[in-house]
Amino acid sequence: MITNTKLSKIVPHVCLAILTLTCILPLLLLALASFTDEQTLLLNGYSFFPAKFSMAAYQYIFKAGNAILRAYSITIFITIIGTICNMAMTVLLAYPLARPGLKGRNLIAFIVFFTMLFNGGLVPTYIMYSQMFHIRDTIFALLIPSFLMSPFNVILVRNYFKTNIPDAIIEAAKLDGASEINTLVRVVLPMSTPIIGTIGLMSGLAYWNDWTNGLYYLVKRTDLYTIQNVLTNMLNNAQFLKTASQLQGVNVEMGTLPSVGIRMAIAVVALLPVVIVYPFIQKSFVKGIVVGGVKG
Template sequence: MNIKPEGRFQVFANIVMILITLIAIIPLILLTIASLTDNSALIRNGYSFVPEKWSVYAYQYIFSSGNSVPHAYWISLVLTASGTLIGLTITTLLAYALSKKFLPGRGILTFIVFFTMLFSGGLVPTYINYTGVFGLKNTFLALMIPGLLMNAFNVMMMKSYFVTSIPEEIMEAANIDGANEFSVFFRVALPLSKPIIATIGLFIGIGYWNDWMNGYIYLTKRTDLYSIQNLLYRMIQNIQFLVNNSSSLTGADKSLGSIPSVSVRMAMAVVGVLPIVIVYPFIQNNFIKGITLGGVKG
């Protein structure tokens, strides 16, 4: 049977995509299985898709070790939802304004946004400003405000989408019908921008969900404001401390025997990544379309 060149290329492309998919999925499967493996068996036999002994003790340890994982989850959910909504609003408004050719100083503003992709103020000046000037230390805003200083990549991608994917004729028709710039933005531009909005929203949301640096730097006393990433990071530090100092701690051998020091790390990774894995399938179509169209140079 003869296969046309287009057919051969399609078969080859499908095989490549299947391999890439397996490369992405297999580590997640192995991670989940390792988190459900008995700690002693995991240390003795290493990672395996068919463990010698199954156990959910790592998850029991996470949720019953005195650390409020549900509360940290709630902090992360509120932070991600509010930060994504506000950040997406600021990014969309700025990108729409920069897409207008008649905007005074458009070139200078675009350069300022692009400049932040190359240089930043640095950690020390940023810390001094947020703690000394704005007084954000040990507050919930310390987790949110740093992420609201728009990512220039997101702004440029959304600007390119407005320029290349929304016909100028539609906006001009709306202006002729008497719509002002705000009406054009909310009634014309936004409804046509769902793919890029979903894409940028996912970027911002993942950034907030995975962020642990802001909590590590700015939350020195308010541990009740720890996000799930901060809490899991602190738990890993505590376990590592016990393991490294077991010889100098009285009764440490007995305590360490009840800590799933290896499998608990896998369980923490699963707990941290699970919401992203659940949410992504529902927005993947818009995500792919937004990446494709928004990446076109405007």
């Protein structure tokens, strides 16, 4: 007989198992679809047990091996540098906002929050960056727009500092002669690894998944394309070739242009590095989101 105590333990585990499956199964189906023959996908749809496997989608992608490697290196560089800059600017703004001695901190916090609700729009933003800052067709076009500063991250870090860093510790550091910078670097940041890991992951994912900056600001310098831009171009080219061959009556076998499989393979290629890195910072990410989201 199942007691209430056992039932209270079983039900949450069953619910978590179901939620886990709903997250894992689509990814598994995505990976299997990328290895499935194009004609099989068109005839039978997606399946966990494909009738015919094929590497055509990956062969199409990795034909441009040098372009893929260059795009990966640029994406990794942009992700690392952009994440570091984002974290530095976020912490340097959030820390003063968390200190009660800052005059006008509520007004500054309101201005930060205001930018989450309203912005100038795409066209004014493009004109500002391209004509005033002249970042078009430069590496800065991938670093600066949209992701260099996140007001959400600032609010998250500020709340963490206010609720988890005792004022007594900061005052003790000041009594020992520490400056504000030393207090931040040697006292506050070592106690804030969960929230630092959280904003690092979120900003890193934003840079890794970004393709709009390359689309808007890289007109001539296609050699600066990130992996997302290169893969998007490959998908567009495959769809164009397939459509053109059909319109012109060219006899092209459906299997030679695996447009559906390419979409799945592109998703796998772009997602794989994130899947590898995420487990190492999962604990810090969850803790940082929970604690930093507390209203301060």
